[in-house]
Amino acid sequence: MSRGAQGQKLTIAMPKGRIFEEAVGFLQQAGLQATGELKESRKLIIPVEGTNLQFLLAKPMDVPTYVEYGVADVGVVGKDVLLEEERDVYELLDLRIGFCRMMVAGLPGWKPTEAPRVATKYPRIASRFFREQGQQVEVIKLNGSVELAPLIGLADRIVDIVSTGQTLRENGLVELEHICDITTRLIANRASYRMKSEEVDTIAQLFWRAIPRRESNG
Numbered sequence: 001m002s003r004g005a006q007g008q009k010l011t012i013a014m015p016k017g018r019i020f021e022e023a024v025g026f027l028q029q030a031g032l033q034a035t036g037e038l039k040e041s042r043k044l045i046i047p048v049e050g051t052n053l054q055f056l057l058a059k060p061m062d063v064p065t066y067v068e069y070g071v072a073d074v075g076v077v078g079k080d081v082l083l084e085e086e087r088d089v090y091e092l093l094d095l096r097i098g099f100c101r102m103m104v105a106g107l108p109g110w111k112p113t114e115a116p117r118v119a120t121k122y123p124r125i126a127s128r129f130f131r132e133q134g135q136q137v138e139v140i141k142l143n144g145s146v147e148l149a150p151l152i153g154l155a156d157r158i159v160d161i162v163s164t165g166q167t168l169r170e171n172g173l174v175e176l177e178h179i180c181d182i183t184t185r186l187i188a189n190r191a192s193y194r195m196k197s198e199e200v201d202t203i204a205q206l207f208w209r210a211i212p213r214r215e216s217n218g
């Protein structure tokens, strides 16, 4: 571990769930130990032996909250969560992992109704998108498995992330409109960025070097 990480304690918030495996692979690539323990343990705070680093394992939607309030100095989080949570944090790097897209989806042959309803885990993103389109919709917040909503008549469309497209396909839904592309980001607490600049910079550099690049000379 490089010199900077031996300084003040630095806490990194990691997201459990969808992007966890890829994010842990990324840490490994960046030369950070404790990846085994991150995967296997049920502990939520995991110190990295021989360094001043520790990991917090958090729900993805909570990562920006921990970082905004400074209980984590930096965090790994999807752009979907950043757009939804609108937390006051610095976005340092696009890690170019966790590629997916934010989509409007629905049943094939979907026709506009008089009182359209949209189900989603992302009410802010959905409301913003339809407002910008000049469409009035009722947004219904769900916490997961949103693909159910059009199948059982709760909503006529959904706003959700699509990765392989398997969940849509297996439920007979189709992509209707593209909202934006999503990747995983490294974020930092604003005060940590100033007060622990050496430590944050060391981590950002480690992460930057681990970013997958298409050209080997890049």
Ligand code: PRP
Pocket: 017, 018, 143, 144, 145, 146, 147, 160, 161, 162, 163, 164, 165, 166, 167, 168
């Ligand atoms: C996400 C997303 C979709 C699915 C998309 O859900 O909300 O349901 O993954 O992936 P795919 O295009 O590769 O099928 P997640 O697995 O996070 O579970 P959830 O529905 O319980 O939130």
